[in-house]
Amino acid sequence: MDKIKIISSHIAEESPVDRQERISWWRQDILRKAKILVVGAGATGNEVIKNLALLGVGNVFICDMDRIDTSNLSRTVLFSKDDVGKKKAKTAAERAAEMSVYPDFKVDYFDGDVVYELGDGVFRQFDVVIGCLDNLNTRLSVNKRCCLLQKPYVDAGISELACSLNVFHYPHSSCYACGVSSRDVAEERRIRYSCDVFKKRAIEEEKVPTVQISSAIVAALAVQEAVKILHKDVLETEVCFGKRYFFQGINNNFIDMIVPKKEECLYHNSYGDIIETEFTNKVRLRDFLEYVKEKNGEEYTLEVGSELKFVISANCRSCNKEIKFYKPAHRIYEEDVYCEECQKAGKTTNGYTDYKYVLDFCHDMEEKDILDMTLEEIGIPKLHILSLRNKDDKYIFYELSGDIKNVMPNIY
Amino acid sequence: MAKMTVSVVHPSSGNSVEVELDSEVILHNVIFQLREEGFLKAGNYGAALKTSNGNVALDNEKSLSANGVTNYAKILITNATQAG
Ligand SMILES: [Zn+2]
Ligand SMILES: [Zn+2]
Numbered sequence: 001m002d003k004i005k006i007i008s009s010h011i012a013e014e015s016p017v018d019r020q021e022r023i024s025w026w027r028q029d030i031l032r033k034a035k036i037l038v039v040g041a042g043a044t045g046n047e048v049i050k051n052l053a054l055l056g057v058g059n060v061f062i063c064d065m066d067r068i069d070t071s072n073l074s075r076t077v078l079f080s081k082d083d084v085g086k087k088k089a090k091t092a093a094e095r096a097a098e099m100s101v102y103p104d105f106k107v108d109y110f111d112g113d114v115v116y117e118l119g120d121g122v123f124r125q126f127d128v129v130i131g132c133l134d135n136l137n138t139r140l141s142v143n144k145r146c147c148l149l150q151k152p153y154v155d156a157g158i159s160e161l162a163c164s165l166n167v168f169h170y171p172h173s174s175c176y177a178c179g180v181s182s183r184d185v186a187e188e189r190r191i192r193y194s195c196d197v198f199k200k201r202a203i204e205e206e207k208v209p210t211v212q213i214s215s216a217i218v219a220a221l222a223v224q225e226a227v228k229i230l231h232k233d234v235l236e237t238e239v240c241f242g243k244r245y246f247f248q249g250i251n252n253n254f255i256d257m258i259v260p261k262k263e264e265c266l267y268h269n270s271y272g273d274i275i276e277t278e279f280t281n282k283v284r285l286r287d288f289l290e291y292v293k294e295k296n297g298e299e300y301t302l303e304v305g306s307e308l309k310f311v312i313s314a315n316c317r318s319c320n321k322e323i324k325f326y327k328p329a330h331r332i333y334e335e336d337v338y339c340e341e342c343q344k345a346g347k348t349t350n351g352y353t354d355y356k357y358v359l360d361f362c363h364d365m366e367e368k369d370i371l372d373m374t375l376e377e378i379g380i381p382k383l384h385i386l387s388l389r390n391k392d393d394k395y396i397f398y399e400l401s402g403d404i405k406n407v408m409p410n411i412y
Numbered sequence: 413m414a415k416m417t418v419s420v421v422h423p424s425s426g427n428s429v430e431v432e433l434d435s436e437v438i439l440h441n442v443i444f445q446l447r448e449e450g451f452l453k454a455g456n457y458g459a460a461l462k463t464s465n466g467n468v469a470l471d472n473e474k475s476l477s478a479n480g481v482t483n484y485a486k487i488l489i490t491n492a493t494q495a496g
Contacts, residue, residue: 040496042496045496133496134494134495136494157493157494157496158493158495158496159491159492159493160491162424162491163493164493181471181473182473183472183473184472210495215496244469246460246493248424248491250424251424251426253423253426255460255490257467258466258467260468260469
């Protein structure tokens with residue numbers, strides 16, 4: 001018998017995700033299609049983003065308003081010495097793209113204040129939101145949007161060798177705010193705002209002792225929860241929502257606890273059906289209200305939440321003289337609330353100030369000039385969802401969907 | 413107002429103390445006093461109640477009784493983990 005003769009051979013190309021795909025229930029196609037919003041690109045955010053890129057999650061949106069500082073470098077796998085001074089969100093997005101197992105990985109970023117400048121419509125685009133934040137104010141704001149859009153919210157936090165992970169999905173479970181005491185909310189507002197409305201520019205942020213290993217632990221747990229949430233239809237074990245997991249690395253003490261749903265929680269609201277529009281936040285208020293009226297055959301009032309208060313005027317904190325603002329409260333700092341004379345004279349005593357503001361915008365509003373401002377000028381962020389109310393208190397919700405290609409050019 | 417005894421477990425040492433207190437005292441004050449007594453070092457804390465159906469996160473602003481804490485209950489203290 002003739003000996004066989006091998007003419008040529010081919011070595012099977014191994015997929016970078018081969019080992020994870022050997023997990024019986026694993027569905028790489030689900031991960032590749034998945035869209036994840038990561039809020040915060042500090043120590044924990046870096047670890048989360050790295051994990052998502054390596055796992056082959058297909059679409060990631062990264063938010064952070066800070067620049068890279070030397071003190072970040074011992075905790076941030078995505079940043080190096082040459083990155084000091086660069087924007088965290090953009091740099092993290094670039095590194096994630098290099099690290100992803102897929103050449104067609106899509107990543108976008110937002111470099112700004114999540115609380116006031118990131119429209120609710122952004123949250124609508126994502127399957128899971130992962131919070132890697134360092135303050136309660138932003139955590140509550142992200143939680144609010146996750147409730148409004150009924151998105152799963154995985155929140156990570158660290159301190160020394162301890163970390164905790166919160167996993168919520170309102171209305172199926174409690175929300176992040178259900179586990180926060182009213183005292184902590186009040187204290188947070190006291191630190192950040194003067195008279196509960198005007199921002200303080202220099203906030204004494206407490207420097208919490210942290211170490212990279214805690215971020216790595218909690219980020220791994222956070223991304224693991226996200227993977228399970230994405231696989232919810234194929235996994236036999238249900239993902240538990242309304243839970244907090246606390247790990248104290250000093251003695252390896254692990255406590256898992258239920259966060260009960262609070263009846264009185266102020267965050268338990270969701271949008272109804274959302275109507276997409278071609279508008280961006282550059283539309284004039286008057287034109288937008290006209291459009292809504294035409295579409296519905298009746299007048300609607302645009303109602304903004306208290307965090308988007310539009311300030312008409314405020315009284316000088318020193319001499320009480322009225323100062324015109326015509327600006328959203330979130331663009332006014334406490335030191336702006338002094339009249340010119342008092343500023344010149346250096347009279348900046350810390351008095352209480354009265355201010356006039358609007359939350360409702362309609363054709364027959366008192367301050368007609370506002371109607372000629374754009375939604376951007378009145379403080380509405382790009383891709384926001386607008387709540388409109390008719391005379392019978394019936395609400396409709398319009399999205400500024402025209403902004404989507406600017407906000408997430410790659411993912412969209 | 414009823415007196416009760418609860419056991420409080422330290423977050424990192426695992427040591428516990430038995431405490432006699434009023435059922436109407438606010439949890440925040442209990443934590444404050446445990447700091448004063450030197451059982452906990454300065455800092456912010458949360459707490460969970462050990463129950464037969466698992467642990468339940470407690471509200472620092474509510475009294476022990478409103479939190480469902482009963483006589484001889486075990487309270488697990490957790491550290492605040494605010495950083496990112
Ligand atoms: Zn809630
Ligand atoms: Zn003045």
